[in-house]
Amino acid sequence: MLMSLERVLAHPSLAPAEPRVLTGSRGLERRTVRWLHSSEVLEVAPLLRGGELLLTGGTMLARANEDEQRAYVRSLAARGVAGVAIETGGELLEVPAPLVEEAAATDFPVVELRRVVPFVEVAEVINGALVNASVTRLRSVGVLSHEQSEALAEGGGVQEVLDALVRHTSTAAAVFDATDRLIAASRPAESPGGGPAGEAPTPFEGMGTGLTIRGVPAATLVLYPDADADVETLELAQDRTIEALKLALLRFRPPGPREFASSELVRLAAADGTHPQRIRRLGMSIGLRAEAPVIGVAARATGPSAELRRLDDLLSRYGRTAVDVPSPLAVHTLVSLRDRDGAANLRTRLVADLTAWRTSDRTAIAVGPVMPSLEDAAVSLGAALECLRRPTRAFRAGVVDAAELSAERLLLDNELRVPAERLVREQLGLLLTLRDEERDLLLTTLETYFETGFNKTRTASRLHLQRQSLYARLHRAFDLLGGDPVGTPRALAVHLALRAHRRLV
The missing domain is CATH 1.10.10.2840 (PucR C-terminal helix-turn-helix domain)
Structure with a gap:
């Protein structure tokens, strides 16, 4: 089983410290801990990988000024650390208020340890339990991979691969094509239906992961876990199953020439824009008008996001689209507009619609400037991608208008x-x-x-x-x-x- 932050704080080795959660108390049972680490270094964040519970005696925090205390907790939150537990009572009489205030702003867990406990012993006990659980999960997923490989070798397809996944995880699952039509579904023998709570499976609930073949969106694998499911085991099983499903889809439902051409077109535009004539030819081969105005849109997510899978539905209302999915957490799109005279106003409406449509904090979308023809597609998509790559706060907002930030992009080159x-x-x-x-x-x-x-x-x-x-x-x-x-x-x-x-x- 996973060890949640809630469970770690209640562990017999740490409970004697009388932990008191000061911030980030919501969802402690869902926030998972990958490892325990102790440090008295203020700039420790770059040394961490994310998912750790950091234990500290607080000596360096007692000597730090307010800005350093705030920066400390900001850096831990940005690194994806599960939380920080700070020992009080010695040189540090209480957790500094500026640190607590900064953590509360991002709902980052800060825990006060009101009694002294040996950090080395605590970490040894809990990390040992975490390692044992990880080994068990990896063995289980290895068995799953072997069974799926055998199913493919015997001529099995998507259904057989999915059935093996469900047998090993006792979790309902389904596969949908790029238009969200059901390809296959499977459920545990005792389950009454294919989706959550016995309902028909849908692509927009549960744990969804996009599946691409050479950058072409091919399918979505969705798992419907129970509330007490071991999410880390499911994620490992889902990752292994994706590879088996790719082989099954290539055998029985390979993407067509148009899909491959569409993906190649967007990849060329995202690369460097040095092949405008090739971009023009590829665009025309999939039905895009060479002289129609075009907009580049780039989206990324920090985790599985149903919004990424639905993005093309919204963009296609504005014109014909070409899509590339360079990774499960990124989508690049070119939108060929129908109306040249109203192109600029249409783009303004698109930005407004995306802003109203986007609901997940996991997703960032950047909209490039409208360009007069397909040959200029790389300029628009390049501007959108540059906004998503920028580390500054302005470029991390939910929906970013790249045209509004042209001066910033120039100055920050x-x-x-x-x-x-x-x-x-x-x-x-x-x-x-x-x-x-x-x-x-x-x-x-x-x-x-x-x-x-x-x-x-x-x-x-x-x-x-x-x-x-x-x-x-x-x-x-x-x-x-x-x-x-x-x-x-x-x-x-x-x-x-x-x-x-x-x-x-």
Whole structure:
């Protein structure tokens, strides 16, 4: 069985520490622990792989300042650590409030250990149990792989592979094609139906994993686990089954030439855009008009996401699509629009529809600019992909409009990063020397002022300020800038510096 964080905290070796959960208490029974690790190093996050429960005596936290305490918990959360357990009572009398506040903002588990326990012994006992459980799971999945291989060798197909999976996991499962039509379903002998709670199986519930053949979406394997199922074992079994299903589908339901051409077209556009004529020919071979406007859309997920599988349904409302699935957690699409005259407005509607449609925090979608023809597809898709690759906060939002971030992408290009930093220092130097609170206040005010087209009424409304308060802030900022830049040649430089600074920090 998996060991949840809830179970680890209640383990006889750790319970004497009287653990008290300060933040992230929701879903402790679903948050799994891969390993226990102890450290007194503040910059420990890069040394971790994710899934660990970190034990610390808190000495370094007692000596750290507020910013370092916040950065510590942020780095652990970003690394995917299961939680941090902090011992109090010695040099650290209580868990620092800034750390707790930062953890609460992301629902990251912080646990106070109110009694001293030997971390080495605790880790030895619990890690031993975790290793034993992992060995058992791997053996079970190995047996499953052998049985599926035998089924294929004897001429079996998708149904036989699926039946073997269900026998070994006692979990209902189904396979759907790229249009979400049922290919095969199987259930344990004692189960009343193919899906959850005995219902007919659907592709949008349970644990779904997309299956691609040479980048072409071919099928989706969905498992319907019970509430107390061993999810890690199911994930291992699902991964092994995907490979067997690929062989079965290649034998009985291989993708057609159009699907392969569609995937190759998008891969070319995503690569470097140095083959515009080949992109044009491939597009025309699958029915895309060479002179029609095109938009590139890139999506990725941090875990299995039903939204990725449904994305093409929404995009195809705007035109003909070509799709490539480079990994189970990524989808790249080209949308060939039907209407040239209304292409720009159509793209604006698409961004709005995607924003309203996206519901999962696991999914990020970037929409490239509209380009005049298929030969320019690489420009649009490249812009979307660049937004998803950026590490800064602005590029991690749910739905990102790549056209709105053109200036940021230019300024954050590796070759231009040093000039961009110099631009920020030249234009905002005196502002940046202020104390953090005043600096951030004035920078936010200036950014909003520029974004509203220098409209003071709209700026005050957005910032929820009285006009006199806004005037006071602007007056202070203009003093540090050497005057109001509006209407001067310096306005563009200041605006670019403000946008670059926000992305560089």
